[in-house]
Amino acid sequence: xxxxxxxxxxxxxxxxxxxxxxxxxxxxxxxAKSLVQQGAEEGTVVxxxxxxxxxxxxxxxxxxxxxxxxxxxxxxxxxxSPKVIGLLSLYAGLAVAETLERHVSVMPFCKWPNDxxxxxxxxxxxxxxAVISSGRLEAAIIGIGVNINxxxxxxxxxKPTTSLAxxxxxxxxRSLILAELLLGLELQYDLIQKRKYQTxxxxxLERTNMLGQEVVIDQDGELIKGITKSMADDGGLIxxxxxxxRKFLAGDVTIIQ
Ligand code: BTN
Numbered sequence: 738x739x740x741x742x743x744x745x746x747x748x749x750x751x752x753x754x755x756x757x758x759x760x761x762x763x764x765x766x767x768x769a770k771s772l773v774q775q776g777a778e779e780g781t782v783v784x785x786x787x788x789x790x791x792x793x794x795x796x797x798x799x800x801x802x803x804x805x806x807x808x809x810x811x812x813x814x815x816x817x818s819p820k821v822i823g824l825l826s827l828y829a830g831l832a833v834a835e836t837l838e839r840h841v842s843v844m845p846f847c848k849w850p851n852d853x854x855x856x857x858x859x860x861x862x863x864x865x866x867a868v869i870s871s872g873r874l875e876a877a878i879i880g881i882g883v884n885i886n887x888x889x890x891x892x893x894x895x896k897p898t899t900s901l902a903x904x905x906x907x908x909x910x911r912s913l914i915l916a917e918l919l920l921g922l923e924l925q926y927d928l929i930q931k932r933k934y935q936t937x938x939x940x941x942l943e944r945t946n947m948l949g950q951e952v953v954i955d956q957d958g959e960l961i962k963g964i965t966k967s968m969a970d971d972g973g974l975i976x977x978x979x980x981x982x983r984k985f986l987a988g989d990v991t992i993i994q
Contacts, residue, residue, distance in 0.1 A: 746916035751780035752923040763790040766880035769810035784809040805887040823972035826851035832921040858899035955989040
């Protein structure tokens with residue numbers, strides 16, 4: 738996928754107007770972080786056909802078959818407090834879910850804090866990384882991995898995984914989907930810039946099937962069981978646990994079926 742192919746489909750005014758496209762890279766998030774340090778402007782996108790050290794949350798690896806999917810990072814510079822950076826993953830997940838919905842007959846769901854699921858299987862993972870200096874959020878890197886045309890997944894990936902092609906039974910033009918995702922991200926960005934956090938949370942909640950579910954949240958190895966109750970306006974997940982209601986700002990959640 739070349740920069741020109743993406744630009745042909747692009748309908749945004751800011752996001753993706755500067756694109757760094759690579760055949761192979763360690764991690765688009767790592768590259769984007771170095772660009773931020775050199776003053777990269779908002780909307781800069783880094784994309785790679787292959788990442789040889791793609792990063793997931795909690796130091797995990799992100800595996801994606803070269804040339805089949807989308808692995809990219811977007812630089813944003815929102816003027817928000819570092820206290821609400823948890824909302825950035827929700828914002829991105831919401832934009833991805835809404836965009837993918839146009840191509841499949843089932844509704845993609847958001848899974849807290851940053852996954853998009855179809856039919857209970859993961860189709861997209863998001864790794865948001867903040868660059869904070871002197872207590873101020875200077876930039877954030879939104880790293881997005883979406884499975885598009887890959888239909889076989891390594892048995893080493895233990896969690897159920899899917900792709901657009903898997904769900905729809907047809908392959909997709911990745912540059913077109915990327916352009917659509919960037920447009921969706923740009924349109925929803927208004928919710929962050931104008932600090933309409935409650936609207937963002939409400940829209941996200943309309944797109945999740947987690948409320949009222951029994952879940953286990955892994956907090957640095959401590960497993961906490963509870964029922965998902967609601968979401969705070971900073972994006973924290975509120976669980977009813979044995980010890981009462983508790984808010985979590987990060988963690989790995991498993992829904993108990
Ligand atoms: C997760 O589900 O744990 C998050 C996965 C995020 C993967 C994307 S792929 C593009 C960007 N570059 C990276 O190294 N990681 C993110």
